[in-house]
Amino acid sequence: MITFLDLKIINQQYRQQLIDACTRVIDSGWYIGGTELDRFEQNFAKYCGTRYAIGVANGLDALILTLRAWKELGKLQEGDEVIVPSNTYIASILAISANQLIPVLVEPDPNTFNLDPSKIEAVITNKTKAILPVHLYGQLASMPEIMAIAEKYRLLVLEDSAQSHGAAILGKKAGNWGDASAFSFYPGKNLGALGDAGAITTNDSELANMLKALRNYGSHEKYKNLVQGVNSRLDEIQAAMLDIKLSYLGQEILHRREIAQVYLQGINNPLIELPKIEGSAVEDQQHVWHLFVIRTLHRDALQQYLAENGIQTLIHYPIPPHKQQAYREWNDFSFPISEKIHSTVLSLPMSPVLDIQDAQHVVEVCNKFSL
Numbered sequence: 001m002i003t004f005l006d007l008k009i010i011n012q013q014y015r016q017q018l019i020d021a022c023t024r025v026i027d028s029g030w031y032i033g034g035t036e037l038d039r040f041e042q043n044f045a046k047y048c049g050t051r052y053a054i055g056v057a058n059g060l061d062a063l064i065l066t067l068r069a070w071k072e073l074g075k076l077q078e079g080d081e082v083i084v085p086s087n088t089y090i091a092s093i094l095a096i097s098a099n100q101l102i103p104v105l106v107e108p109d110p111n112t113f114n115l116d117p118s119k120i121e122a123v124i125t126n127k128t129k130a131i132l133p134v135h136l137y138g139q140l141a142s143m144p145e146i147m148a149i150a151e152k153y154r155l156l157v158l159e160d161s162a163q164s165h166g167a168a169i170l171g172k173k174a175g176n177w178g179d180a181s182a183f184s185f186y187p188g189k190n191l192g193a194l195g196d197a198g199a200i201t202t203n204d205s206e207l208a209n210m211l212k213a214l215r216n217y218g219s220h221e222k223y224k225n226l227v228q229g230v231n232s233r234l235d236e237i238q239a240a241m242l243d244i245k246l247s248y249l250g251q252e253i254l255h256r257r258e259i260a261q262v263y264l265q266g267i268n269n270p271l272i273e274l275p276k277i278e279g280s281a282v283e284d285q286q287h288v289w290h291l292f293v294i295r296t297l298h299r300d301a302l303q304q305y306l307a308e309n310g311i312q313t314l315i316h317y318p319i320p321p322h323k324q325q326a327y328r329e330w331n332d333f334s335f336p337i338s339e340k341i342h343s344t345v346l347s348l349p350m351s352p353v354l355d356i357q358d359a360q361h362v363v364e365v366c367n368k369f370s371l
Ligand SMILES: *Cc1c(COP(=O)(O)O)cnc(C)c1O
Pocket: 058, 059, 060, 061, 088, 089, 091, 092, 134, 160, 162, 163, 183, 184, 185, 186, 196, 197, 198
C-alpha cells in the first residue's frame, strides 16, 4: 500500500530529537509563553524573511486574529469587503465571516488553482478593503500582480500561507509578500506540529504588538487589557518540536520536488492533466508541493482504480465553499471554474518520506489507466 501521507514515519525520522525537546520542556516547569516560543518565532520569522512571527493556536486563528487586529487598529470595519479565491479551503473564508466582514469570491486561474489577478479589479468597490490570496497546494499566488493591484487601490493583503511554507517567487518567500501572512502547523502541513499550532508573519510592528495582545486575552502587560482578546497561544512543547522540524523543512521540500519531478516527467496519459507551474521563469517559482493535484474527467474511476492498485489518493476539495451548507445563501451562485476544479481534482501521494521507487510505481499505474 502506498499511503498518501504517513505522519508516523515523517515524525519517526526526528524521534530522538523530538523526545529530547519534550523532555527539556517537561523538566523546565514552564509550559506557555517562554523561551521555546521565542526561539521558534525568531527562527520562523528569519526563515520567512520577515521581522516578526507571532505564534498562535492554529492556522484558522492566525487568519481570524490578523483581520481582528486590523479592526482594532482601525484599518478595517464591519461590513468591509475582502476578496478571496472561490476555490479555497473553507478556513480562509470563515476567517472573513467571523470578523463580520464580507467575503467576495473571485475565480482562480484553472492552470494554477490560485486567485486570478485579472479578475480582481472588476469586483473592487468602495467597500473593498483587503485581498486574501491563498497559496494553494504549495504554489504562491501571483503576488507581484496582486500587490500591484493592492497598492493601486490601497488594499490590505493577508496571505493564507497554510499550504506554502517556504514557497517563493523571485526569492521572496510566502509570508513576506503581503501586509501579513497566516500559517498553519497542522500535523499534515509541510511544517507540521504534533498537534495544533499556527503563526502570523509580518513586518509591521504595530500589527505584531496587537496580535501578541489579542492571542493573550487582549493583554499586552500582565493584568492590563488593551482589547477584548482571546486565548490562542502556541504551547512551549509544540514550539520546541516545531523548531526542530523547521530545521529539516528545506530538505523535506527538496524531496517533495524530487517526487513532483518523477510525476511530471513520467505521467503521460491523455486522461490525466498534470499541474502547471506558473510563469515563464519556472525556475523562479519555487513550488513546495504540499499537494500534487492532477485533474481528470474520470475522477471516481481513477481513484477507485488507484485504490485497487494499492495507491491511496485524496480529494482537495470535493465541495467548493459556495456549495457548502454553512454558506447556504451562496448555494445558487455560479463559479464555473471552481466547480469544475472541485469536480475533477485528485491528489496523488506526496510526502517527504515517499519513496522514489513508489512514486515511479504510481507513474506506471497511472499510465496504464484506461476507461
Ligand atoms: C489548513 C489550512 C488552514 C487552517 O489551518 P488550521 O491550523 O487547521 O486551523 C487555513 N487555510 C488553508 C488554505 C489551509 O490549508
